[in-house]
Amino acid sequence: MNVPAVRKRSEFWAGVVVFIVILAGLSAGTGWLYRLATDVEQTPFTEVVIAGERHYTTSKEVVDVLRQGVLGGFFTANADALRARVEGLPWVYSASIRREWPGTLHVFVVEEAPLAIWNESQLLNVHGDVFTAPVDDLKESLPALFGPEENVKEVLDYYQRFQTLLAQEGYVIRGFYLSERFATVLALDNGIELRLGRESQIERIQRFMDLLPVILAEQAEGELQRIEYIDLRYDTGLAVGWRETTTGE
Structure with a gap:
């Protein structure tokens, strides 16, 4: 018997067996790693x-x-x-x-931080952006601003400037209306409507604040509630519109 040849064959088959065992181990390990990775990827939020x-x-x-x-x-x-x-x-x-x-x-x-109602059905935030949310959900009373959709920034700018001026005398704007021709009407919280027109609006608001005390001084007490509108679309002066009173008042 050729002992060296037998030994070589034995070593060969032993090597084959070891190789197969290693392959099997690698295969099993790879499968385990794959399952582990898959499980980790699918880790749900709890x-x-x-x-x-x-x-x-x-x-x-x-x-x-x-x-x-x-x-x-x-x-x-x-x-x-x-x-x-x-x-x-x-x-x-x-x-x-x-x-x-x-x-x-x-x-x-x-x-969103709502600042005003825009054209009845939408809202304006503090950044001047229009957004859509249920107006009925509002938890506070907000001014209503109206104007052309493309002029929302101008409307907000005018509103803020006019409100800053009027606040000096305690007036609050509840409604702001800007027409297609940029004519402006303000509705104040005391029920008075200010018709400002298109020009010199800051000066006209100042004229209103200067002259209203003079007008009221000439009227009976409580006449402020009877003023429906004040038209300031004049170079000087203004026109006052009075609410109709019922018989007996």
């Missing part, structure tokens, strides 16, 4: 934490809108898509998304 001062948007609304599409897991969630869903809520101005291991989704919400 908690959603919602932060940010909110007056109109509930936590349930945020969670519900997040679940309207694919939420994903810790590694697979699309943060930009989730943020866009939250920002699609009517009262949300902006949102940010953050993940915390192992399964927490943090959502920070910044709500």
